Amino acid sequence: MITPREIEDRFEEAALTLKRLPNPPDSGARGYGRSWPDYVYEAKHAYGYEQATMRVIPNARxxxxxxxxLEWLALIGGxxxxxxxxNRRIVWMRAEGHxxxxxxxxxxxxxxxAWRRWTAALVTIANRLNRQRKSSARPHSTKTTGDAAGAKARGEAAKEPP
Known part of the structure; x- marks a missing residue:
């Protein structure tokens, strides 16, 4: 059973993952820009003398x-x-830490x-996800009646008139 606290943690994790995705500057459409690299005005910038930064890119999982x-946001209504x-904006902004x-x-x-709507949205998502899990975990039983169906279930061939 999923709780609203787990939903909140998952949204915070999603916001952090989205923030860690690589999005280099000028990665969008070029338009009518130039294709040459930026000009280096000082020698200290040309040879990498500034502080190195490390970026951790999220894995596929x-x-x-x-x-x-992010698909759970569609479960929030109003x-x-x-x-x-x-309501979706409140949940996502809170996940980003605003x-x-x-x-x-x-x-x-x-x-x-805002707090009441945020709490109601998390409870709504948790309830809908729990309802989906419960319906998908329920075994689908087939009802059989009659001798032919019972014979087929036991492995015997049903006798039908020619």
Whole structure:
């Protein structure tokens, strides 16, 4: 059974994974830009004298878990489409680690309302995922009636008239 706390942790993990994905500068569409590399104005920048940085790129499992968590955002509903979008924005901004003050400014509600909508969204996701797991874990039994079906189940050939 999935709890809202596990959902919250998964969204935080997804936000961190999305942040760690490689997105080098100028990786978008080029347009009418130039194809030459940037000019180096100082010698200390040309030979790598600045501090080296290390970037940890997420593996395939982390990316798959991130995509699964992003699909969970579609499970969040609301009274209207705008209300549902605001609820999704609250959940994702909280996963990214934004403060409640910033979230309230973007969504346009007070802190208690934002917290209540965030909690309700996490509970909704947990309930729907648990319902999906319960329905997929339920064994599908086939009902058989009659002698022919019982004979086939025991391995005997059913006698049918020619």
């Amino acid at each position: 982390e990316i798959q878990r991130m995509e699964e968590a 009274v209207s489409e705008q209300h549902a979008a605001d 403060r409640w003050q910033t979230i309230c400014r973007h969504v346009g509600c007070v802190r208690s309302t």
